[in-house]
Amino acid sequence: MRSPRDPAAPVRAAGLLLAIVVLWPLAVIGEFHPWVLFEAQNLKVMGGFLSAFLPPDTSGEFLAHLGRATLETLAIATAGIALAFVIAVPLAMATTRALSISRIGPGAGQRRGEYLRAALRMLLVVLRGLPELVWALLFVRVFGLGPAAGVLALGLTYGGMLAKVYGEILESGDERPARALLEAGGGRVQALCYGLLPGASQELTSYTVYRWECAVRASVVMGFVGAGGLGQLMDQSMRMLNGGEAASILFTFLLLVLAADALSAVLRRQLGDAGGYGGALAFGPRTLVWLALLGSALVASYGWLDLGFSALLTRDAMASMASYFMSFFPLDLSAPWLAKVARGSLETVAISALGTLLAAACGLLLALPACGRYGQAAEQATRFLLNALRSVPELVWATLMALAAGLGPFAGILALALHTSGVLGRLFAEALQNAPSRPRDALLEAGSPAAAAFLYGTLPQVSPQLIAYSLYRWEMNIRMAAILGFVGAGGLGQLLYVELSLFHHAQASTVIAAMLLLSIAVDAASAWLRRRLGSVTA
Secondary structure (H helix, E strand, O other): OOOOOOOOHHHHHHHHHHHHHHHHHHHHHOOOOHHHHHOHHHHHHHHHHHHOOOOOOOOHHHHHHHHHHHHHHHHHHHHHHHHHHHHHHHHHHHHOHHHOHHHOOOOHHHHHHHHHHHHHHHHHHHHHHOOHHHHHHHHHHHHOOOHHHHHHHHHHHHHHHHHHHHHHHHHHOOOHHHHHHHHOOOOHHHHHHHHHHHHHHHHHHHHHHHHHHHHHHHHHHHHHHOOOHHHHHHHHHHHOOOHHHHHHHHHHHHHHHHHHHHHHHHHHHHHHOOEOHHHOEOOOHHHHHHHHHHHHHHHHHHHHHOOOHHHHHOHHHHHHHHHHHHOOOOOOOOHHHHHHHHHHHHHHHHHHHHHHHHHHHHHHHHHHHHOOOOOHHHHHHHHHHHHHHHHOOHHHHHHHHHHHHOOOHHHHHHHHHHHHHHHHHHHHHHHHHHOOOHHHHHHHHOOOOHHHHHHHHHHHHHHHHHHHHHHHHHHHHHHHHOOHHHHOOOHHHHHHHHHHHOOOHHHHHHHHHHHHHHHHHHHHHHHHHHHHHHHHHO
16 A cells, blocks of 8 residues: 655645635735735726835935934934833732742732732733833824824833743742842842842843834834824824835834844843843943933933923823723724724734734745845845835825725735735745755755655754744734724724724723734633644643
8 A cells, every 4th residue: 555655744734724714804804915916906006106115305305304203213213212111020029929028938828919910910901911102102192293192102112022021030039048138037029139130131121222222113003193203203104105205214113124134133132141140240340321311312212302201290191091091981882883893802812813814925925035045146136125114103004905806805905915025024034044954955865856855854843833834914904904904904993093083082991902802812722722732742
């Protein structure tokens, strides 16, 4: 009896059939019609718009606006991440079990401490579950156009992210020194500084700097709802169909992302690798110089932005803010509106899932030359393409795709696919570079074609990592898919933007709740899939 050439072929065929069954309804909901990109009218509109990008606008007046907007973007990111740090540190100390005094022994405060941690963890879910663009849109309605809304939005969203990760980092280290200090009567601050920080400072520093890098990209996006910076300037140029200005801004996006990446790497290396015991920061002259520069940048950011937070602390301002946010309650739970929100939620899931899937396929194709398989010239050209794809924010891609494919969820799918291809392509290329070469070399020596050697020698080794990267990115894309509708790309974002524009706050709060629940559900589904796939590949 002849054995099949590929014993795993039936399993792969069954998996492909299951994927088609699941993805087909999502393609229908997401209006996935690739052929519309090649319709004559759409090609004419898109070609005319792109032709207006050349030459870029280099007039002195516009470059002055562009320079100021770039500095404002960097200042918003720096001030926002500083506010997030101030929010995250006490929340991390209160929610992490590594600093829990009530866990030392049974007592009256043990149950109260558990309830408090659970309540604060739910607060963190709300803070990080809502995209920063939603927070920015709400704050713009309260404080008006300008950077104050962007700084507050970054502070809340990234404060929730930092607090969660800080708590996990502290719990993953050796808790015995902190536990000994707590049992001896010391407070949480002493246990943190002398028991946990010596072993966790490098990882905490690295993640904080990485989040600043992400905040630079986020501050660009928030400008599309009036929160200042490059995004606001880009939104104005796109609305006026001024391609020359848009080209100059896009080039600035690329330079800013590359510079933020490089500076982030330098900061992590300088502050993280200057370690003493257990990776703790060694406060030598070089480290102190970097800390002084960071402190100066922070002070300069707050001073230059002139946020005017002191005016928000007056009684009238506080009453106005309370009245505005109370207008969002109670939620509109009427059946017709819930049906509309459900439809928007399905569109958002379709946008995120199909966009991530397309990006994974394109990212893998681009990762092959990017990992050096076809020479150095192809590697450098492909890596530049990947950087260009990920440097353009999703909202910009969505605006361009809406011109090419029309308004609706398909434009959102294409926008996510283009941006995420740059992100996943870079990660996939690094995974392929780090994969052991011996199985592939053995197949090549046995006479197998190069394609077969890749499919059966390299791909099986890196597949778990590629799938994990894709699922992690899906978690992020569900939040972005929920706001692409701000520029007409369908989903919950389009519903939210319309309802806020009409001052229908009860309906808007229902959409915000749906965004939060959807984000939590996708996080849980992604974590479950990673565990299942990990157990299968183990």
